[in-house]
Amino acid sequence: MAAKAKQGGIAGVAGAGGGILGLLAGRYLGLYLLVPGGAALLIGWILSKVLPPRVKPMMPAIAILGGHAVWMAVGVLFAARGDRTAMLVGGVEIALLLGAAFWLALRPGLAAAITAGAYQILSLAVNTYNFTGQSFGTAAHRALLAHMLLRLAGLIAMIVGLVIMHRKAQATQPAFPVMQELPANPPPLAASQAIPQRE
DSSP states (O other), rough: OOOHHHHHHHHHHHHHHHHHHHHHHHHTHHHHHHHHHHHHHHHHHHHHHSSOOOGGGHHHHHHHHHHHHHHHHHHHHHTTTTTTHHHHHHHHHHHHHHHHHHHHSSSSSSSHHHHHHHHHHHHHHHHHHHHHSOTTTTTHHHHHHHHHHHHHHHHHHHHHHHHHHHHHHHSOOOOEEEEOOOOOOOOOOGGGSOOOOOO
8 A cells, every 4th residue: 555655646746747847848839839739639539539449559659740740731831931941851751750650550569669769769869959059938949849849759659559559468368378178078989980909
């Protein structure tokens, strides 16, 4: 009981801390987090109605990837208009985000998660490098911070999804191989199967 109470207390503190950090991030980022967050919630709700149960553990990761792609598309349409390089880079990233989301939705598993995770880690490193050179309060600082938070959230969601899928797979497998029970009274051998006796 004491251990459970301690774990509950730690979880409560962690939840409260996460809520406070989320509130502060939301106040600082504003639309930079509201647009992808709202899109992810909408995508997640739609996916919950159409995805089969085997994909449900990866649904949060798919929704975050989709919300990130929607936000990138909005940025390309409005912020990067006229800048061909920015539109090209944004278009490639949108395609990668959507490709990862569709792969996780169609074939959820280790291969899709590792590939999408590697892309997110590489992009997170690039965002972090660019983030360090931006001034606090600028549009670039807010946008890059939102990118970093979305990538971290996607990575965490994929890891949690893999853990849930692994536990479900273990729960469905028997701990020991099931042996076929032999009948208590085996039927007598037929005449054709009787062992010939030596005279």
